[in-house]
Amino acid sequence: MxxxxxxxxxxxxxxxxxxxxxxxxxxxxxxxxxxxxxxxxxxxxxxxxxxxxxxxxxxxxxxxxxxxxxxxxxxxxxxxxxxxxxxxxxxxxxxxxxxxxxxxxxxxxxxxxxxxxxxxxxxxxxxxxxxxxxxxxxxKCGLPPEISVGRQVDDFLVLAKLGQGAIAHVYLARQISMHRLVALKVSHGSGDESQALAQFDHPNIVRVFDQRTVAEQALHLLYMQYHPGGTLADVVQMVRQCDSSDRCSRLLLDSVDQNLLRAAQVVPDRSAVRQWIETAPWSTVVAWMGVQLAKALDEAHACGVLHRDVKPANVLLSAECIPQLADFNVSFAGAAGRAGAAASFGGSIAYMAPEHLRAISSKLLDEPEKVQEPADLYSLAVTLWELWQGERPFACDAIAGSWSDAVSIQLAARAQPLKEPQRSETASERVLEKVLRKALSLDPEDRFVDGAEMAGRLRLSLHPETATLFDPPEKSVAMTLSKWSPWIVTCVILLLPNMIGGCLNFQYNYHHVMTTPETKEGLGVVSWIVNLTFFPFAAGVAIWYARRIVRAVDSVRRGARVDPSDLSETLELGHRAALIGGTLWLIAGVLFPLVLSGIFPDFSMTQAVHLFMSSLICGGVAMIYPYFGMALMATLVFYPRCLSGTMQDPQFDQRADQILHRSEWYLLIAAIIPLLGAALLISTEGASQLFALAALAAGIVGLLASFFAYRFIVNTWKQMDAVLSKRTSMVPGELTAAS
Structure with missing residues (x-):
């Protein structure tokens, strides 16, 4: 027929x-x-x-x-x-x-x-x-004879046929001695697949148990973990058949459940992972799949193994919807896996990276091109895009007349702009699209460095609030601040509080502490000398350290990785500025009384104490405002921007602990300033009390501002902890998969 x-x-x-x-x-x-x-x-x-x-x-x-x-x-x-x-x-x-x-x-x-x-x-x-x-x-070895259902081969009872490829059959079998179901690959030659797969112990790579040889029949048996939940190809098929408005996480659960029922397996009724999937948006579920598969590829690449055929049919699903990357060469693809001599080059052209397609052509044209790790990440991005949208990201309108024509058509399609996806404007979906577009870059150099980097970026999509931090909307405060010059922002935050403090301190001491024209004139002369020395020094230090922030931001603009030392200096700048500013104010608080008492014999101890305490108050202001100002900028703008491309910071936990610990100390300093203002208020008389009262009010305002800044910093770093911390896993299903 x-x-x-x-x-x-x-x-x-x-x-x-x-x-x-x-x-x-x-x-x-x-x-x-x-x-x-x-x-x-x-x-x-x-x-x-x-x-x-x-x-x-x-x-x-x-x-x-x-x-x-x-x-x-x-x-x-x-x-x-x-x-x-x-x-x-x-x-x-x-x-x-x-x-x-x-x-x-x-x-x-x-x-x-x-x-x-x-x-x-x-x-x-x-x-x-x-x-x-x-x-x-x-x-060369060819396809072995098919084994009928119900027949026993070595320690395995064949229950059903799962697939067939160019050199092997894959069966569902029961291992009699271990009383367990396995996927059994039967071929004539052993090859090196078993060695490649057996070295992995990753929750998202199909686990190979062992291999055996049946000498009398010249058969090689490779048996591995069996997952009855079907493959991502089944899910993709369901996604294609529904409207974009109907795409939801229920599609994944329904697909797995249907396959479980076909395999006479029990559908889990108490699964935290499945409960999370059911409530998660579809784009978040796609990103969740991507995180695990990208980490699986990173594990394989770290062991020197390339997959070369990442596609939905090669992603097996457990009963809890945990994805596992399979590499059987046939991968349950049926007879289509046997595509003749051309198939020996490996892979499925619809999911191949441009360099992989060129490599296939080069085997005919004698222009070999090396296919490396970024090609697997490209194929994963195609797979995730298809899962997300129900179609691949590029259009191939032409119909191929031959396999070699198909390769050429696919290669030409890769050079065209990607399709515009049907999407909402949520932060999670924006992150997902940006990640996939980067992984689908034509040039391998423009893609992610490794699977861990891609997984980290996808992981951000699982946390919408944190995603907004690293990928802020166009009209948000963070996006507006990120467009300002780092030089200007840094210098204003670091120098302006010191300049205001210097002016207020001079006015207070000139009008309310210095009682004679001579001491007022002496204060003015000493102030000019100190200011012309200290402020240029402070400005030079600010510029010196700010250059690291500028360099980090410039790296982000160029699409390069930020140097870890520049990232550290970005977070350290507020603390350094506070220490330098506080030290200079302390020196000034000691230097002014000593110089004035040496010049003017009638300069009293009371005046010296007032001069010192006013310097301490201004010094405290000059510490907390630059610190919390830079800590806020680093937390809201600089640090997320530096990590937005890679979402990788091995020192995140140490940085988080340090900035939270320091913020507590600076909050304590902010609490001491009103106390100093109150002491100054008690010890002054007459008109000077107005200034002391103003200092007290400013100290209270500073304390409140510092408290709110502290709470914002704590909450924001806790949000980032869910994505960047190495201490805890926040990806649903990771512990379940590992167990």
Missing amino acids: KTQIDSHDCRDDDIDAVIEACLEKLVQRASVQQPAELRNLLPNVDSDLRHFVLVELIKLDMAMAADAGTLHCIEHYVDAMPDLLSMETVPLDLLMEEIQLRKDFGETPSHDEYLLRFPQYEALLDQMLTRIEATRSVA
């Missing part, structure tokens, strides 16, 4: 499903008696897509016939279907398939023979013959 798939139903997102359905039909028939029978398996779609599907069917039929001991050449199919395929339109990947199968049969295909048959590929024949020789070992 002919496979009926209407053309209007065949979107870009459905092409993989169309091909897989056709290939599965062919697998069920176990090859065809006459090549013309392949017509009956073609879908009712666009002619270019029909050509693409026909080529894939021919490749699979050639491979199955070769497994049965018969080698079919391309002309075998061209002669039977001249209206659908000609020697001039034979794609390059079909040519590669025939060459590989002939070499597996022990033949030696010659350049002259293929030049005569396919003159259009004259420039590529030598390269193809060389490349095929280098890659033929991948599929």
